[in-house]
Amino acid sequence: MGCAMQIDTPPKFASQVFPVTIDATSFRHVMRKFATGVTVLTVRDGERLHGMTANAFASVSLSPTLVLVCILKGSTTHDFVSHAGNFAMNILSADQEHLAMRFAKQIAAPTDPFADVAQHSVATGAPIFDDCVAYVDCRVVAAHNAGDHTIFVGEVQAADFGSARDRPPLLWLDGKYETFPNR
Numbered sequence: 001m002g003c004a005m006q007i008d009t010p011p012k013f014a015s016q017v018f019p020v021t022i023d024a025t026s027f028r029h030v031m032r033k034f035a036t037g038v039t040v041l042t043v044r045d046g047e048r049l050h051g052m053t054a055n056a057f058a059s060v061s062l063s064p065t066l067v068l069v070c071i072l073k074g075s076t077t078h079d080f081v082s083h084a085g086n087f088a089m090n091i092l093s094a095d096q097e098h099l100a101m102r103f104a105k106q107i108a109a110p111t112d113p114f115a116d117v118a119q120h121s122v123a124t125g126a127p128i129f130d131d132c133v134a135y136v137d138c139r140v141v142a143a144h145n146a147g148d149h150t151i152f153v154g155e156v157q158a159a160d161f162g163s164a165r166d167r168p169p170l171l172w173l174d175g176k177y178e179t180f181p182n183r
Protein backbone atom coordinates (compact mmCIF):
# COMPACT_ATOMS: atom_id res chain seq x y z
CA MET A 1 0.00 0.00 0.00
CA GLY A 2 1.57 3.26 -1.10
CA CYS A 3 -0.45 5.66 1.06
CA ALA A 4 -1.20 6.47 4.68
CA MET A 5 -4.82 5.38 5.05
CA GLN A 6 -7.05 5.68 8.10
CA ILE A 7 -10.10 3.49 8.68
CA ASP A 8 -12.41 5.03 11.24
CA THR A 9 -14.40 3.39 14.02
CA PRO A 10 -18.24 3.45 14.24
CA PRO A 11 -19.52 6.86 15.42
CA LYS A 12 -21.08 7.18 18.85
CA PHE A 13 -24.47 7.95 17.23
CA ALA A 14 -24.63 4.39 15.91
CA SER A 15 -26.43 3.29 19.09
CA GLN A 16 -29.40 5.61 18.46
CA VAL A 17 -32.42 3.68 17.15
CA PHE A 18 -35.23 5.08 14.97
CA PRO A 19 -38.03 3.18 13.27
CA VAL A 20 -36.92 2.38 9.71
CA THR A 21 -39.72 3.12 7.24
CA ILE A 22 -37.97 2.58 3.93
CA ASP A 23 -36.59 -0.44 2.15
CA ALA A 24 -33.66 -0.54 -0.25
CA THR A 25 -35.83 -0.47 -3.40
CA SER A 26 -37.84 2.56 -2.26
CA PHE A 27 -34.64 4.28 -1.19
CA ARG A 28 -33.16 3.71 -4.62
CA HIS A 29 -36.29 5.14 -6.30
CA VAL A 30 -36.19 8.25 -4.12
CA MET A 31 -32.49 8.83 -4.80
CA ARG A 32 -33.08 8.56 -8.56
CA LYS A 33 -34.68 12.02 -8.28
CA PHE A 34 -31.33 13.52 -7.25
CA ALA A 35 -29.73 14.70 -10.51
CA THR A 36 -25.96 14.28 -10.63
CA GLY A 37 -23.11 14.64 -13.04
CA VAL A 38 -21.41 11.51 -14.32
CA THR A 39 -17.74 10.65 -13.96
CA VAL A 40 -15.43 7.85 -14.90
CA LEU A 41 -13.13 7.02 -12.01
CA THR A 42 -9.78 5.81 -13.30
CA VAL A 43 -6.97 4.21 -11.36
CA ARG A 44 -3.44 3.09 -12.15
CA ASP A 45 -1.88 0.19 -10.26
CA GLY A 46 1.61 -0.19 -11.71
CA GLU A 47 1.06 -1.03 -15.38
CA ARG A 48 -2.60 -1.92 -14.88
CA LEU A 49 -5.42 0.54 -15.53
CA HIS A 50 -9.03 0.30 -14.42
CA GLY A 51 -12.13 2.45 -14.82
CA MET A 52 -15.60 2.67 -13.32
CA THR A 53 -18.54 5.00 -13.96
CA ALA A 54 -19.36 6.82 -10.72
CA ASN A 55 -21.76 9.50 -9.54
CA ALA A 56 -21.30 9.13 -5.76
CA PHE A 57 -18.66 11.84 -5.94
CA ALA A 58 -18.43 15.14 -4.08
CA SER A 59 -16.13 17.96 -3.18
CA VAL A 60 -15.29 17.84 0.55
CA SER A 61 -12.67 20.39 1.60
CA LEU A 62 -10.75 23.34 0.17
CA SER A 63 -7.86 23.30 2.63
CA PRO A 64 -6.58 20.70 2.09
CA THR A 65 -8.29 20.02 -1.23
CA LEU A 66 -10.31 16.84 -0.68
CA VAL A 67 -12.96 14.94 -2.62
CA LEU A 68 -14.83 11.74 -1.85
CA VAL A 69 -16.08 8.84 -3.89
CA CYS A 70 -18.17 5.90 -2.63
CA ILE A 71 -17.22 2.51 -4.06
CA LEU A 72 -19.06 -0.81 -3.62
CA LYS A 73 -17.15 -3.22 -1.39
CA GLY A 74 -15.99 -6.34 -3.18
CA SER A 75 -15.97 -4.67 -6.61
CA THR A 76 -12.94 -4.76 -8.86
CA THR A 77 -12.64 -0.99 -8.54
CA HIS A 78 -12.61 -1.25 -4.74
CA ASP A 79 -9.66 -3.64 -4.92
CA PHE A 80 -7.83 -1.39 -7.37
CA VAL A 81 -8.25 1.84 -5.39
CA SER A 82 -7.48 0.15 -2.05
CA HIS A 83 -4.29 -1.32 -3.45
CA ALA A 84 -3.06 1.51 -5.68
CA GLY A 85 -3.95 4.43 -3.41
CA ASN A 86 -4.79 6.76 -6.29
CA PHE A 87 -7.74 7.67 -8.49
CA ALA A 88 -8.79 10.33 -10.96
CA MET A 89 -12.36 11.50 -11.50
CA ASN A 90 -13.07 12.40 -15.13
CA ILE A 91 -16.20 14.56 -15.34
CA LEU A 92 -17.93 13.53 -18.56
CA SER A 93 -19.51 15.65 -21.27
CA ALA A 94 -22.79 14.78 -22.98
CA ASP A 95 -20.68 13.50 -25.90
CA GLN A 96 -19.18 10.79 -23.67
CA GLU A 97 -22.29 8.80 -22.79
CA HIS A 98 -20.75 5.76 -24.53
CA LEU A 99 -17.83 5.90 -22.05
CA ALA A 100 -20.23 6.12 -19.09
CA MET A 101 -22.03 3.04 -20.42
CA ARG A 102 -18.77 1.21 -21.12
CA PHE A 103 -17.30 1.74 -17.66
CA ALA A 104 -20.63 0.87 -15.98
CA LYS A 105 -20.72 -2.39 -17.99
CA GLN A 106 -24.03 -1.31 -19.55
CA ILE A 107 -22.57 -2.12 -22.99
CA ALA A 108 -19.84 -4.53 -24.04
CA ALA A 109 -16.35 -3.06 -23.70
CA PRO A 110 -13.37 -3.67 -26.00
CA THR A 111 -10.70 -5.97 -24.58
CA ASP A 112 -8.75 -2.87 -23.60
CA PRO A 113 -11.42 -0.32 -22.63
CA PHE A 114 -8.85 2.49 -22.63
CA ALA A 115 -7.30 1.77 -26.05
CA ASP A 116 -9.56 4.09 -28.09
CA VAL A 117 -9.77 6.84 -25.45
CA ALA A 118 -7.36 9.78 -25.88
CA GLN A 119 -5.75 10.15 -22.47
CA HIS A 120 -2.73 11.37 -20.60
CA SER A 121 -1.44 11.29 -17.03
CA VAL A 122 -0.77 14.27 -14.80
CA ALA A 123 0.20 13.64 -11.17
CA THR A 124 -0.64 10.12 -10.00
CA GLY A 125 -0.59 8.31 -13.34
CA ALA A 126 -4.33 7.58 -13.29
CA PRO A 127 -5.72 8.13 -16.82
CA ILE A 128 -7.07 11.61 -17.56
CA PHE A 129 -9.41 11.66 -20.55
CA ASP A 130 -8.33 14.44 -22.96
CA ASP A 131 -11.95 15.14 -23.90
CA CYS A 132 -13.50 15.28 -20.43
CA VAL A 133 -15.14 18.46 -19.09
CA ALA A 134 -12.78 18.58 -16.11
CA TYR A 135 -10.89 16.25 -13.81
CA VAL A 136 -9.34 15.83 -10.38
CA ASP A 137 -6.32 13.58 -9.86
CA CYS A 138 -6.02 12.29 -6.29
CA ARG A 139 -4.07 10.23 -3.82
CA VAL A 140 -6.12 8.30 -1.27
CA VAL A 141 -5.74 9.71 2.25
CA ALA A 142 -8.63 7.99 4.06
CA ALA A 143 -11.14 5.19 3.64
CA HIS A 144 -14.30 5.20 5.74
CA ASN A 145 -16.52 2.19 6.26
CA ALA A 146 -20.08 2.97 5.08
CA GLY A 147 -22.41 -0.03 4.81
CA ASP A 148 -21.90 -1.90 1.57
CA HIS A 149 -19.66 0.91 0.25
CA THR A 150 -16.36 2.46 1.31
CA ILE A 151 -16.01 6.24 1.22
CA PHE A 152 -12.57 6.94 -0.23
CA VAL A 153 -11.25 10.42 0.47
CA GLY A 154 -8.77 11.72 -2.06
CA GLU A 155 -6.39 14.63 -1.67
CA VAL A 156 -6.40 16.45 -4.98
CA GLN A 157 -2.92 16.52 -6.51
CA ALA A 158 -4.01 18.16 -9.77
CA ALA A 159 -7.25 19.49 -11.21
CA ASP A 160 -7.98 21.12 -14.55
CA PHE A 161 -10.32 21.22 -17.52
CA GLY A 162 -10.43 18.95 -20.53
CA SER A 163 -11.18 19.86 -24.14
CA ALA A 164 -14.94 19.67 -23.40
CA ARG A 165 -14.72 22.41 -20.76
CA ASP A 166 -17.51 24.41 -22.43
CA ARG A 167 -19.60 21.45 -23.61
CA PRO A 168 -22.76 20.45 -21.74
CA PRO A 169 -22.05 17.91 -18.98
CA LEU A 170 -23.54 14.42 -18.94
CA LEU A 171 -26.21 14.06 -16.23
CA TRP A 172 -27.84 11.08 -14.50
CA LEU A 173 -31.49 11.42 -13.47
CA ASP A 174 -34.30 8.90 -12.99
CA GLY A 175 -32.02 6.06 -14.07
CA LYS A 176 -31.27 7.70 -17.42
CA TYR A 177 -28.51 9.76 -19.01
CA GLU A 178 -29.58 13.34 -19.69
CA THR A 179 -28.04 16.66 -20.53
CA PHE A 180 -28.97 20.35 -20.48
CA PRO A 181 -30.73 20.89 -23.82
CA ASN A 182 -30.07 24.64 -23.93
CA ARG A 183 -26.53 24.85 -22.64
Ligand SMILES: Cc1cc2nc3c(=O)[nH]c(=O)nc-3n(C[C@H](O)[C@H](O)[C@H](O)COP(=O)(O)O)c2cc1C
Pocket residue numbers: 038051052053054055056057070071072075076077078103104105172
Ligand atom coordinates in the same frame (compact mmCIF):
# COMPACT_ATOMS: atom_id res chain seq x y z
C1 LIG B 1 -24.60 6.57 -13.64
C2 LIG B 1 -23.94 5.51 -12.79
C3 LIG B 1 -23.28 5.87 -11.62
C4 LIG B 1 -22.65 4.92 -10.83
N1 LIG B 1 -22.01 5.32 -9.68
C5 LIG B 1 -21.37 4.41 -8.92
C6 LIG B 1 -20.67 4.83 -7.75
O1 LIG B 1 -20.61 6.01 -7.43
N2 LIG B 1 -20.04 3.88 -7.01
C7 LIG B 1 -20.07 2.55 -7.35
O2 LIG B 1 -19.49 1.73 -6.62
N3 LIG B 1 -20.71 2.12 -8.46
C8 LIG B 1 -21.35 3.02 -9.27
N4 LIG B 1 -21.99 2.63 -10.40
C9 LIG B 1 -21.94 1.21 -10.80
C10 LIG B 1 -20.61 0.83 -11.48
O3 LIG B 1 -20.26 1.75 -12.52
C11 LIG B 1 -20.71 -0.56 -12.10
O4 LIG B 1 -21.22 -1.47 -11.17
C12 LIG B 1 -19.36 -1.02 -12.61
O5 LIG B 1 -19.59 -2.09 -13.52
C13 LIG B 1 -18.43 -1.50 -11.50
O6 LIG B 1 -17.18 -1.81 -12.09
P1 LIG B 1 -16.20 -2.91 -11.44
O7 LIG B 1 -17.01 -4.17 -11.28
O8 LIG B 1 -15.10 -3.04 -12.47
O9 LIG B 1 -15.72 -2.36 -10.15
C14 LIG B 1 -22.66 3.56 -11.21
C15 LIG B 1 -23.31 3.19 -12.40
C16 LIG B 1 -23.94 4.16 -13.18
C17 LIG B 1 -24.64 3.74 -14.46
